[in-house]
Amino acid sequence: MSDAGKAPEGAEIAAEESFFSVNVDILDCVDKAPCDLYRRNASGQYVLLASRSSTLDRDALKRLQFFGIGQLFVQGQDSGCFSRILRTRLDEIVKNPHIEASVKARVVQASCRDAMRRAFDDPRGPFIRQACDMIVPTVDLIVQSDQATRYLIQLTSFDHATYVHSTNVGIFAVALARLFFGLDRAHDMHNLGMGFFLHDLGKCRIPIEILNKPGPLTEQERQVVNCHVEEGFRILEENGIITDEARTITLEHHEKDNGKGYPRGKMGADIHPYARICRIADIYEALTAERPYHRRRSTFDALRIMKEQEVADVDKALFAHFLQLFAG
Structure with missing residues (x-):
């Protein structure tokens, strides 16, 4: 996924910072990351997967699900932004007769x-x-x-x-x-x-x-x-x-x-x-x-x-x- 944004892809953030999890399935309805998205590694660190507004790599998301990774993470400060963008996209999906x-x-x-x-x-x-x-x-x-x-x-x-x-x-x-x-x-x-x-x-x-x-x-x-x-x-x-x-x-x-x-x-x-x-x-x-x-x-x-x-x-x-x- 694109590394454009405020932190390079793969950068780690301390585990004690405030994060909330989101289901990978949700991201099927958006083309670009609503905000910085992270995965959590084996040591509990949050690792940047996709920067805000970067294009989401569908194959990469499918690989995560294949390996049993069903959750990604968003920083708590971004929860409002994530929710607003997601709500707008969900409204569009519900109304779209071709989906x-x-x-x-x-x-x-x-x-x-x-x-x-x-x-x-x-x-x-x-x-x-x-x-x-x-x-x-x-x-x-x-x-x-x-x-x-x-x-x-x-x-x-x-x-x-x-x-x-x-x-x-x-x-x-x-x-x-x-x-x-x-x-x-x-x-x-x-x-x-x-x-x-x-x-x-x-x-x-x-x-x-x-x-x-x-x-x-x-x-x-x-x-x-x-x-x-x-x-x-x-x-x-x-x-x-x-x-x-x-x-x-x-x-x-x-x-x-x-x-x-x-x-x-x-x-x-x-x-x-x-x-x-x-x-x-x-x-x-x-x-x-x-x-x-x-x-x-x-x-x-x-x-x-x-x-x-x-x-x-x-x-x-x-x-x-x-x-x-x-x-x-």
Whole structure:
């Protein structure tokens, strides 16, 4: 790759400087490096791979992926610039009818997941806003293309990382809302997307040893986990990133019709449809994810459990629409 820029290619920067990682897949949507890009060598040093505005070498990127290097790195000071350029390019890709749906889905999903990871790792306003920026083209792609939506659902990866869970739930919930509400403009899909993707942001304030505990939680631990609902709302409110949709989804997605949910113990019709959509996506993702306390279920087994035990009795219409996401 070109060595034009402020530092020669191969120059090393001390590992303790602030860097954040980006998925190599994201770079498929840009021709030139949005900012200086680095790889990390075996000793933990960050080595300049491509200088800002240099032409990206596709073959070199493919070689990195071939050798299992799926992440590159950007200096923290460049995060805003990287996010702005990436968002503009993603918007162009989503609107371009000549780009295959599978390519759109792969790039959009990787970009959104990376931004979600940064927001969960450091839930300050700039990083949450960057996540919101990446949520918009993801929502647009789901709204515009059923084929791309199917690819997005196939691309969901299941592990116990909260940001992965939240990204998956966001994709499932936006897709379900799109099916259930159609194109009714009374429902702002961008605001809904922000609420769905960030519904569990409060878990970044829950001790990791409780979130990843392999066995049953104690009652005290359960109460700590339950606090993530109001903590998530508090984070969004503190950073001035709150909408009516996000408030409703964040605060109500664990409410149950029998009144045994939390945090308010709401019942029946008092639970908003937006929260119900998020709950269905949340339950499915939890059942199909690999967790410290259970093995992941197949799609068939997860949907069977949901039908027999969880949601089909009270949310029949929503569940019927949810099943359509896995048809064909």
